[in-house]
Amino acid sequence: MPKKPVKLYFVRHGQTKFNVEKRLQGHADSPLTENGIMQAKAVGRGLEHIHFKAAYASDSPRVISTAKHVIDTRDIPLTTDPRLKEMCFGVFESQVIPEIKGDDGELLKRIFSLEDLHLAAPQGETFMEVFARTKAAIDDVITRHHDDGGNILIFSHGVTIGNYLMQAYKLSQYPKLENCSVSVVSHYAGQSNLDMLADTSFRETGSKLLY
Numbered sequence: 001m002p003k004k005p006v007k008l009y010f011v012r013h014g015q016t017k018f019n020v021e022k023r024l025q026g027h028a029d030s031p032l033t034e035n036g037i038m039q040a041k042a043v044g045r046g047l048e049h050i051h052f053k054a055a056y057a058s059d060s061p062r063v064i065s066t067a068k069h070v071i072d073t074r075d076i077p078l079t080t081d082p083r084l085k086e087m088c089f090g091v092f093e094s095q096v097i098p099e100i101k102g103d104d105g106e107l108l109k110r111i112f113s114l115e116d117l118h119l120a121a122p123q124g125e126t127f128m129e130v131f132a133r134t135k136a137a138i139d140d141v142i143t144r145h146h147d148d149g150g151n152i153l154i155f156s157h158g159v160t161i162g163n164y165l166m167q168a169y170k171l172s173q174y175p176k177l178e179n180c181s182v183s184v185v186s187h188y189a190g191q192s193n194l195d196m197l198a199d200t201s202f203r204e205t206g207s208k209l210l211y
Helices: 017-021 034-046 061-071 102-113 127-145 158-168 201-209
Strands: 006-012 052-057 078-080 150-156 182-188 191-199
Touching: 006 061, 006 127, 006 158, 034 061, 034 201, 052 061, 052 127, 061 078, 061 150, 127 150, 127 158, 150 158, 158 182, 158 191
Parallel strands: 006 150, 052 078, 052 150
Antiparallel strands: 006 182, 182 191
16 A cells, blocks of 8 residues: 655744743743744644644643644644754753853854754754754654654754754755744655745734634
8 A cells, every 4th residue: 555645744832931031942941921822822723724633742841832722622632752852052051142152152153053063062962963863753753654644743943843854855054943933844655845944824824813
């Protein structure tokens, strides 16, 4: 029996307290702001016309909260997977980005310049390490669903999603993902295609439906 198409909808979590404070979150966590909750509810409304068979989420509270607001009362089973967590920023976790100066500031700039994907903050992860665990999680999702096919939600983080898409689809630059933006990838017959990148139209459409 031929495998059926699987379409993955990647959703970045809603705005958080640390996002507003311009802090590096990584494996640290902070709650969704009131705006972040509304973003999650809005993207949920924007996606309500699409039938989803399942949803997978990072086990970070901010992502789980986003997923629950998006799914709301819909009958979509949600599974958490720690491999979908944000990049670990090591000693820089929870620090205010503009306040990271000197050698630490230069290291952070080098890491995010993407010139060396094997570079990491002390006690942190490299982009290559994050990609390896993210890809393993996504490959498992595709394998789990390719017999029946369908649409699947993947709730994760800005760097995790952006890094995965950049490396998997050989993007020329790192994609900037707004909170609750949606990126779509389709898989069929051994072929994979990036259909949508960092799209905010679902969130924007849903926002109009909330009022």
